[in-house]
Amino acid sequence: MKRPKRPTIRDVAEKAGVSIATVSKYVNGQQSFSPAVEEKLREAIEDLGYSQNSLARAMVTGRTTAIGLAVMDLANPHYSNVVKGANRVALANGYNLFVVDMEESIAAVRPLLEALAPRTDGLIVSARIPKDVTDWLAELDKPVAFLGQPERDDVLTVGTDSVQVAALLAQYLVRQGFKRFGYMGYSRAPSNADRIQGLRQILEPAGVELLIFDVDEPTNEAGERAAARVLLRPDRPDVIIGWNDLVAIGMMNEARSLGFKVPFDVAFAGIDNIPISRYVTPPLTTVDVCSQATGEVVMKKIIAMIEEKPQPTDLTLEPALIIRESTQLHFT
Amino acid sequence: MKRPKRPTIRDVAEKAGVSIATVSKYVNGQQSFSPAVEEKLREAIEDLGYSQNSLARAMVTGRTTAIGLAVMDLANPHYSNVVKGANRVALANGYNLFVVDMEESIAAVRPLLEALAPRTDGLIVSARIPKDVTDWLAELDKPVAFLGQPERDDVLTVGTDSVQVAALLAQYLVRQGFKRFGYMGYSRAPSNADRIQGLRQILEPAGVELLIFDVDEPTNEAGERAAARVLLRPDRPDVIIGWNDLVAIGMMNEARSLGFKVPFDVAFAGIDNIPISRYVTPPLTTVDVCSQATGEVVMKKIIAMIEEKPQPTDLTLEPALIIRESTQLHFT
DNA sequence: AAATATCAGTTAAACGTTTTCCTTTTTGGG
DNA sequence: CCCAAAAAGGAAAACGTTTAACTGATATTT
Numbered sequence: 001m002k003r004p005k006r007p008t009i010r011d012v013a014e015k016a017g018v019s020i021a022t023v024s025k026y027v028n029g030q031q032s033f034s035p036a037v038e039e040k041l042r043e044a045i046e047d048l049g050y051s052q053n054s055l056a057r058a059m060v061t062g063r064t065t066a067i068g069l070a071v072m073d074l075a076n077p078h079y080s081n082v083v084k085g086a087n088r089v090a091l092a093n094g095y096n097l098f099v100v101d102m103e104e105s106i107a108a109v110r111p112l113l114e115a116l117a118p119r120t121d122g123l124i125v126s127a128r129i130p131k132d133v134t135d136w137l138a139e140l141d142k143p144v145a146f147l148g149q150p151e152r153d154d155v156l157t158v159g160t161d162s163v164q165v166a167a168l169l170a171q172y173l174v175r176q177g178f179k180r181f182g183y184m185g186y187s188r189a190p191s192n193a194d195r196i197q198g199l200r201q202i203l204e205p206a207g208v209e210l211l212i213f214d215v216d217e218p219t220n221e222a223g224e225r226a227a228a229r230v231l232l233r234p235d236r237p238d239v240i241i242g243w244n245d246l247v248a249i250g251m252m253n254e255a256r257s258l259g260f261k262v263p264f265d266v267a268f269a270g271i272d273n274i275p276i277s278r279y280v281t282p283p284l285t286t287v288d289v290c291s292q293a294t295g296e297v298v299m300k301k302i303i304a305m306i307e308e309k310p311q312p313t314d315l316t317l318e319p320a321l322i323i324r325e326s327t328q329l330h331f332t
Numbered sequence: 333m334k335r336p337k338r339p340t341i342r343d344v345a346e347k348a349g350v351s352i353a354t355v356s357k358y359v360n361g362q363q364s365f366s367p368a369v370e371e372k373l374r375e376a377i378e379d380l381g382y383s384q385n386s387l388a389r390a391m392v393t394g395r396t397t398a399i400g401l402a403v404m405d406l407a408n409p410h411y412s413n414v415v416k417g418a419n420r421v422a423l424a425n426g427y428n429l430f431v432v433d434m435e436e437s438i439a440a441v442r443p444l445l446e447a448l449a450p451r452t453d454g455l456i457v458s459a460r461i462p463k464d465v466t467d468w469l470a471e472l473d474k475p476v477a478f479l480g481q482p483e484r485d486d487v488l489t490v491g492t493d494s495v496q497v498a499a500l501l502a503q504y505l506v507r508q509g510f511k512r513f514g515y516m517g518y519s520r521a522p523s524n525a526d527r528i529q530g531l532r533q534i535l536e537p538a539g540v541e542l543l544i545f546d547v548d549e550p551t552n553e554a555g556e557r558a559a560a561r562v563l564l565r566p567d568r569p570d571v572i573i574g575w576n577d578l579v580a581i582g583m584m585n586e587a588r589s590l591g592f593k594v595p596f597d598v599a600f601a602g603i604d605n606i607p608i609s610r611y612v613t614p615p616l617t618t619v620d621v622c623s624q625a626t627g628e629v630v631m632k633k634i635i636a637m638i639e640e641k642p643q644p645t646d647l648t649l650e651p652a653l654i655i656r657e658s659t660q661l662h663f664t
Numbered sequence: 665a666a667a668t669a670t671c672a673g674t675t676a677a678a679c680g681t682t683t684t685c686c687t688t689t690t691t692g693g694g
Numbered sequence: 695c696c697c698a699a700a701a702a703g704g705a706a707a708a709c710g711t712t713t714a715a716c717t718g719a720t721a722t723t724t
Contacts, residue, residue, distance in 0.1 A: 005473050006471065006472060006473050008709090008710055008711085009710065009711065010710075010711095018673075018674090019673070019674050019675075020674095020710090020711080020712095021673075021674060021675075021676095021712080021713080022672085022673060022674075024711070024712060024713085025672095025673085025712090025713095028712085030713095031671085031672070031673085032671075032672080033672070033673090034671095034672065034673090037672080037673085049468065049471045051446055051468070052446075052710090052711080053450045053709090053710055053711070054446070054447055054450050054451070054711095055387055055390055055391055055450040055451060055709090055710080055711090056391060056450075056679090056709070056710035056711040056712090057710080057711055057712075058387055058679095058711090059387055059388060059391060059678095059679045059680070059681090059709090059710080059711070059712095060678065060679045060710085060711050060712045060713080061679085061711085061712065061713095062679080065447070066447060074406065074412045074415050074416065074419075074431070075409070075412045075413065075416055075607075077407070077409070080406045080407045080412060081407065083406050083433060084406065084407055084433070084435075087406075087433050087435065088435070091435070091440070096432065096443075096444060096447045096448075097432065097433070098430040098431070098432060098448075098451075099406070099430070099431040099432070099433070100428065100429065100430060100431070101415060101416070101419045101429070101431070103416075103419065103420070103423070108423070111428075112428060114383055114384075114386070115386055115397070115398060115428045116428075116430075118385045118386050118387040118388075118680095119386070119387060119430075119451050135381075136381065136383070139338065139381045140338060141337050141338050220607060220608070220610075220611060249608075249611050250611070253610075253611050275407075275552060276552070276581075276608050276611075276612075278552075278585075279552060279581050279582070279585050279608075279612055280608075280611055280612055280613065281612065281613030340679090340680055340681085341680065341681065342680075350703075350704085351703065351704045351705075352680090352681080352682095352704090353682085353683080353703075353704055353705075353706095354702085354703055354704075356681065356682060356683085357682090357683095357702095357703085360682085362682095362683095363701085363702070363703085364701075364702080365702070365703085366690095366701095366702065366703090369702080369703080384680090384681080385679090385680055385681070386681095387679095387680080387681085388679075388680035388681035388682090388709090389680080389681055389682075390681090390709095391679090391680080391681070391682090391708095391709045391710070391711090392680085392681055392682045392683080392708070392709050393681085393682065393683095393709090394709080450710095
């Protein structure tokens with residue numbers, strides 16, 4: 001395979017008969033030029049098909065006009081939406097967004113970030129990552145933000161409050177009259193504990209039972225596989241909350257193929273409000289965690305940090321209950 | 333905000349009392365070292381928290397060990413799956429995958445690719461892009477591959493054959509006894525024409541009608557919005573094929589809220605076989621276009637090109653019909 | 665018309681690495 | 695012990711840009 005070696009600024013300079021500094025200024029539009037020179041440059045660039053090597057440019061300026069986003073799992077629509085939100089804001093502000101998928105593997109994140117860091121002006125990381133990586137990030141000369149449950153004050157974290165999210169859902173479900181709660185959590189996620197705390201906070205005072213289960217992966221399939229464990233118990237819950245919408249949808253599907261009537265025999269609720277939740281049967285009750293807004297906010301903040309502008313006033317993200325038929329026993 | 337400026341190879345060299353060349357060789361493991369020097373280097377690197385600037389490295393070596401993937405829309409699960417497949421193969425071969433989302437906007441792709449190109453050893457682009465961009469890509473000194481309908485021989489393109497995909501579906505539906513076909517296409521996509529061709533290829537000989545409609549966006553919502561147009565016609569089709577699963581699901585949902593019984597009053601089929609299609613009601617008949625395998629294959633090929641190895645033998649991607657209840661009138 | 669400001673363009677250093685040649689030191693065989 | 699060969703380490707050029715400082719030439723002000 002031939003590699004034609006793309007033209008450099010030097011080639012353009014030579015062809016146009018000027019210095020490389022002139023070419024640089026021309027392509028960056030930093031000065032006015034005599035018509036003669038301008039024409040020659042235009043032509044040389046056109047002929048050679050020259051385009052800037054942004055790597056070299058980044059080396060000397062220290063700016064890349066790119067931002068990196070490391071996300072847990074792109075196949076999860078929640079994250080896709082975060083990415084969409086972030087991407088739009090980035091593009092609107094003249095930045096490019098590079099996304100990497102860490103495949104739910106916290107361990108492998110460090111090399112990914114090491115590769116991403118020098119290529120970007122700022123980093124967004126969508127997980128609570130190990131301390132050594134956080135430390136390394138802190139020593140970087142770049143703004144960094146995290147996605148998820150805000151917890152520490154010294155790092156910027158954008159997301160909804162997991163305790164609040166869970167409590168919101170529990171509150172509504174208690175009011176609906178459910179008596180035996182099941183929670184199919186994902187214990188490998190750090191915020192799982194917060195979710196449980198939020199549930200207990202409401203359920204204990206109300207004197208309502210909570211059974212806790214665990215799924216090995218936050219996916220449809222895993223929810224489906226895990227559902228039988230909880231559905232076939234003698235003390236089967238009358239409502240089951242999934243770690244996220246995907247898990248809830250998987251469980252709901254399995255419940256129906258086991259012959260349960262949803263929501264009458266058993267009700268389901270999820271968390272995230274992914275787009276598809278409206279389209280399953282019955283439509284899934286869930287909590288909107290502002291996926292897209294999360295992406296937008298975090299991107300706005302990181303751009304403000306990069307450009308050393310004042311931080312946008314703290315846009316808080318309020319989770320919102322989305323009530324659909326998967327938890328409604330009587331149609332009003 | 334303070335920017336501590338990350339340490340360079342020079343700082344390490346100075347602290348360890350050796351030359352920068354030695355440091356470079358050490359971090360790349362290219363030579364053996366006396367215990368004394370080795371220890372000093374280890375310590376200096378540890379203390380300073382040094383890590384290679386891969387930008388600078390890439391500049392001189394010309395290699396980045398990264399691959400870029402520009403995708404039409406990450407919110408579409410089909411593309412998420414392509415990304416997943418590609419990412420796994422990339423990681424397994426020691427490459428990083430950087431994903432950019434072009435937001436369904438073919439126009440904006442050029443600047444995106446210009447930013448991505450110098451940062452990567454190879455590029456994968458998931459759309460038929462304008463000729464000037466293709467030309468520019470061709471002049472690049474990098475392997476490039478396309479995702480989608482293979483069409484030209486001079487560029488590497490991986491994907492299923494759109495004509496075949498559509499024909500496969502039509503064939504099955506005709507055999508099921510459907511008589512009036514609707515197709516809700518997405519005319520902004522180049523392969524829309526191929527899909528129509530595939531449908532006609534089967535339907536015309538069979539003497540079956542085909543009504544063609546168009547959706548303005550390949551999403552659930554757009555499918556939902558567009559559904560009424562076709563459902564409320566006097567000559568309503570008895571089966572409607574969506575541009576993709578998302579559109580089909582949207583239409584199916586709208587049909588049900590308009591009071592139609594699916595599949596008895598009207599049946600639906602999609603294309604892509606996105607994971608969620610199993611979970612909607614009724615489960616959606618579709619054509620599997622090997623989303624994940626597409627990502628894997630294209631990544632394998634591009635890595636082979638980068639490393640100038642022989643191309644893996646042409647792994648063809650055979651679309652597969654996935655029959656579910658959304659098109660089954662009698663339960664056997 | 666002289667003095668000064670503006671404009672167009674150049675020179676050369678710098679960004680943080682890798683790598684090719686060197687030079688120096690160490691090792692081992694006789 | 696001597697010498698050659700191998701090992702360990704260094705000097706400097708190169709990668710493709712930007713940019714500060716500079717040089718002449720042209721335009722503007724008085």
